[in-house]
Amino acid sequence: MKGKALLGIGAVAALVLSGCALNGGESSNEGESTSGPVTLTFQSLAYQDSTVAAVKDIVDTWNSDNPDIQIKLTQGTWDNVHDQLVTQFQGGTAPDIIHDESSDIMGFAEQGYLADIGKYLSADVKSAVSKDVWDTVTTADGKVIAAPTLLQTYVVFANTDAFTTAGVEVPSGKELSWDDFQGVAKQLTANGKFGVGWGLKQPTAAVMNTALGFDGTFFDTKDDGSATIHVGDNELAVPERIHAMAYDDKSLDPVSLTQSGTDVLPNFLGGKYAMYVGGNFLAQQITESAPTGFKWTVLPPLAGSAGATQAANPQTMSVSAQSKAPAQAAKFIDYFSSAENQAKLAQGDWLIPASKPARDAVAAETKSTPVWTPILASGEDLAGAPFQKAKNYPQWKDQFATPALQQYLANSISLDDLKKQLTDGWSSIG
Amino acid sequence: MTQTLAPPSPPRPTVRKVAEPPARRTRTFTRPLQYLALLGYMVFLGFPLLFLLSTSLKTPRELRSTDSSFLPEKLNWDNFGNAVEKANLAQAAGNSLYVAALTTVIVTVISLPAAYALARFRTKLRGVATVWILLSQVFPFILIVIPVFLVLKQVGLVNNPLGLVLVYTVWCLPFALWMLRGYVAAIPVDLEEAGAIDGAGRLRVLRSIVLPLLAPGLVATSLFTFISSWNEFFFALVLIQDPGLQTLPLTLARFFGAEGQVQLGQLAAASLLATIPSLVFFLIIQRRLTSGLMSGAVKG
Numbered sequence: 001m002k003g004k005a006l007l008g009i010g011a012v013a014a015l016v017l018s019g020c021a022l023n024g025g026e027s028s029n030e031g032e033s034t035s036g037p038v039t040l041t042f043q044s045l046a047y048q049d050s051t052v053a054a055v056k057d058i059v060d061t062w063n064s065d066n067p068d069i070q071i072k073l074t075q076g077t078w079d080n081v082h083d084q085l086v087t088q089f090q091g092g093t094a095p096d097i098i099h100d101e102s103s104d105i106m107g108f109a110e111q112g113y114l115a116d117i118g119k120y121l122s123a124d125v126k127s128a129v130s131k132d133v134w135d136t137v138t139t140a141d142g143k144v145i146a147a148p149t150l151l152q153t154y155v156v157f158a159n160t161d162a163f164t165t166a167g168v169e170v171p172s173g174k175e176l177s178w179d180d181f182q183g184v185a186k187q188l189t190a191n192g193k194f195g196v197g198w199g200l201k202q203p204t205a206a207v208m209n210t211a212l213g214f215d216g217t218f219f220d221t222k223d224d225g226s227a228t229i230h231v232g233d234n235e236l237a238v239p240e241r242i243h244a245m246a247y248d249d250k251s252l253d254p255v256s257l258t259q260s261g262t263d264v265l266p267n268f269l270g271g272k273y274a275m276y277v278g279g280n281f282l283a284q285q286i287t288e289s290a291p292t293g294f295k296w297t298v299l300p301p302l303a304g305s306a307g308a309t310q311a312a313n314p315q316t317m318s319v320s321a322q323s324k325a326p327a328q329a330a331k332f333i334d335y336f337s338s339a340e341n342q343a344k345l346a347q348g349d350w351l352i353p354a355s356k357p358a359r360d361a362v363a364a365e366t367k368s369t370p371v372w373t374p375i376l377a378s379g380e381d382l383a384g385a386p387f388q389k390a391k392n393y394p395q396w397k398d399q400f401a402t403p404a405l406q407q408y409l410a411n412s413i414s415l416d417d418l419k420k421q422l423t424d425g426w427s428s429i430g
Numbered sequence: 431m432t433q434t435l436a437p438p439s440p441p442r443p444t445v446r447k448v449a450e451p452p453a454r455r456t457r458t459f460t461r462p463l464q465y466l467a468l469l470g471y472m473v474f475l476g477f478p479l480l481f482l483l484s485t486s487l488k489t490p491r492e493l494r495s496t497d498s499s500f501l502p503e504k505l506n507w508d509n510f511g512n513a514v515e516k517a518n519l520a521q522a523a524g525n526s527l528y529v530a531a532l533t534t535v536i537v538t539v540i541s542l543p544a545a546y547a548l549a550r551f552r553t554k555l556r557g558v559a560t561v562w563i564l565l566s567q568v569f570p571f572i573l574i575v576i577p578v579f580l581v582l583k584q585v586g587l588v589n590n591p592l593g594l595v596l597v598y599t600v601w602c603l604p605f606a607l608w609m610l611r612g613y614v615a616a617i618p619v620d621l622e623e624a625g626a627i628d629g630a631g632r633l634r635v636l637r638s639i640v641l642p643l644l645a646p647g648l649v650a651t652s653l654f655t656f657i658s659s660w661n662e663f664f665f666a667l668v669l670i671q672d673p674g675l676q677t678l679p680l681t682l683a684r685f686f687g688a689e690g691q692v693q694l695g696q697l698a699a700a701s702l703l704a705t706i707p708s709l710v711f712f713l714i715i716q717r718r719l720t721s722g723l724m725s726g727a728v729k730g
Contacts (some may be wrong), residue, residue, distance in 0.1 A: 047691065074673050084668060087575060087668045088668070090580070093671065261689060281691070
């Protein structure tokens with residue numbers, strides 16, 4: 001009996017110790033493609049039922065048209081894709097074709113885990129996407145490590161009945177300036193109802209993306225990913241305005257600043273907030289959940305002193321450098337990125353196609369749904385932002401930017417404290 | 431008993447009258463309170479399941495309404511149909527059952543003799559083994575996942591349910607061993623000695639005396655192992671890639687999207703269905719989860 005017990009304990013020890021003694025990583029096959037029939041794995045992160053079905057349709061069509069390049073579809077999740085890929089790259093078992101987003105994959109690209117697919121993509125796919133968006137998937141040494149697919153922007157949803165009741169005209173036009181936005185919010189605040197609800201539980205991404213509208217770049221990034229931080233008036237313009245709306249004008253519910261976008265939605269649908277700021281994908285949830293008779297629209301893109309620019313963080317399709325058939329995998333991505341396919345996927349997720357022909361196709365197919373017009377318009381001014389290429393940005397975001405912004409938006413620290421925490425935090429890790 | 435019959439000696443009847451009725455009255459008064467407390471406790475324990483059931487029967491519109499009640503407006507079974515279709519729950523449940531049941535059997539088979547040895551045999555190795563068991567609980571998942579992944583890949587157990595069984599066995603074994611060791615130590619050695627004096631050999635003593643008394647301990651460790659394996663997510667996420675081999679926690683994760691999006695109704699329906707096998711397993715073996723088997727077994 002004692003022997004059996006010790007054998008069990010020994011097995012545990014042997015397993016853990018032997019594991020610790022091994023080194024990760026495998027040699028890459030980049031640049032070499034096998035010839036002949038191949039089966040490639042494609043991990044999709046599609047979430048909405050209609051998008052999942054659309055992805056399956058695309059894969060099925062491809063498989064029937066391309067018997068030599070068969071795609072095996074697997075399903076991943078956005079919450080866990082990073083941890084999953086870290087382990088799979090280390091163990092050499094990553095999927096051949098990887099669905100993710102540009103801010104997540106640039107780190108993997110730096111470590112050499114993603115293949116350069118620029119040489120395999122067709123001229124049509126390349127020309128369909130703006131240079132600014134291509135920049136978000138291009139490394140400092142010029143490798144294109146993904147094809148950008150769908151984009152998200154921050155938009156203002158409006159309860160049009162609340163505007164009518166308050167006697168306020170619904171803003172129209174090409175852009176909505178922050179000043180006008182603040183003014184309208186004040187007019188709509190009365191009787192315990194707020195002009196705006198904005199779920200900023202995780203505020204950094206929203207602030208960094210919208211700061212570009214005031215030329216707030218935060219970082220000067222070099223080719224090697226090193227960066228210096230600059231937090232000036234332009235960078236602080238967005239948090240300062242949100243703070244003023246919440247605590248000076250009292251037109252933005254401060255409670256909503258502590259909640260996620262999805263948590264705030266019921267109060268928008270319930271009439272507590274006349275406007276609701278969030279990712280454009282939330283339009284899908286509004287469509288699905290709005291009470292009968294609820295009238296809503298999307299206002300023109302929010303514009304700062306530098307226009308309606310926001311940072312582009314597209315969803316991406318990459319090829320693992322460990323894939324034995326990168327050329328064939330890239331060929332599938334080329335097909336996947338066609339305007340027809342992207343238009344189909346964009347409508348399922350209520351996201352904006354990175355491809356101009358796909359945006360045109362969505363516009364043509366959604367004429368009966370007017371809210372698509374401002375959503376697609378908000379995708380016209382997307383640009384690459386320096387923070388996306390700053391090597392230590394993810395660490396700074398989690399350890400310093402998010403807690404500092406949360407404290408400032410909770411009215412716990414001053415604007416100067418916020419500036420100091422953002423700057424000192426970067427200095428300690430940058 | 432009446433005043434007419436016993437007027438001269440009031441103390442005795444007074445004592446009787448005071449002693450008996452209040453005890454009965456107290457019981458009459460406290461018993462409903464005890465039942466009330468028990469009911470409250472049961473509601474407290476059962477509320478998550480009731481909430482899950484209620485959520486699973488609501489439409490997306492009700493779920494995002496600020497004035498929705500606890501009970502659904504009408505029974506909406508669509509969430510169950512969609513969840514089963516989307517997440518392929520039956521196949522995932524089969525995979526989870528296979529992995530959890532096999533892990534439970536292996537952990538029980540290994541930990542039973544090991545726990546007995548650790549509790550009964552006083553050797554120098556006992557201290558070392560005890561420290562190792564405690565030490566092995568210190569490592570967080572994230573620290574060991576890559577080395578474990580590489581080891582399993584070398585032996586061809588990535589994307590294989592047996593790989594998960596091995597990992598879960600290793601993960602659950604120390605705690606199960608520690609738990610079972612406590613149960614063995616609680617069995618008086620005198621009982622085994624009594625059996626030996628009556629002529630029983632070591633195996634007979636183990637089979638006829640120790641094993642029956644250990645039943646509650648075995649049930650507790652089995653439950654712990656089964657539920658831990660049934661619910662585990664992270665290792666399964668990393669080790670299983672083939673959709674046909676995915677376990678229930680992996681399929682449930684499909685109901686979560688980016689930036690806090692969640693298909694709440696379908697998730698609740700799928701979670702409710704995923705809970706059923708665990709409940710059945712618990713119902714089957716909970717009868718063995720008794721205490722007091724050894725009360726009065728030894729004198730003093």
